Amino acid sequence: MTVRRIPCCVPFCRRTFKAETDDPEEEVICGKHWRLAPKDKRRLRATLRRRYTRNFGDNPYWIYPPGSPQRILAVRLGTLIHKLWIRCKAAAIERAGGL
Numbered sequence: 709m710t711v712r713r714i715p716c717c718v719p720f721c722r723r724t725f726k727a728e729t730d731d732p733e734e735e736v737i738c739g740k741h742w743r744l745a746p747k748d749k750r751r752l753r754a755t756l757r758r759r760y761t762r763n764f765g766d767n768p769y770w771i772y773p774p775g776s777p778q779r780i781l782a783v784r785l786g787t788l789i790h791k792l793w794i795r796c797k798a799a800a801i802e803r804a805g806g807l
Contacts, residue, residue, distance in 0.1 A: 745796035
């Protein structure tokens with residue numbers, strides 16, 4: 709059985725990682741390029757991820773009833789975490805490319 713590998717999302721980086729899920733949209737940044745992202749954005753993303761995990765664990769937001777405070781908070785935190793990931797990824801790619 710072969711293990712699916714995910715390449716670092718920075719172009720021309722040859723590092724790969726073992727896939728944790730079967731999600732085809734799963735992305736990863738290697739440690740070398742992750743450190744190129746702004747430190748404040750990385751820290752904020754880590755803080756929000758800890759808050760999400762502490763409040764909701766592994767539960768997806770859709771298990772909560774629509775309109776409930778738990779669902780609203782889960783969706784907002786998830787959206788913020790995703791936006792910070794996109795910003796960190798873009799910054800890492802730009803810095804790796806020398807921009």
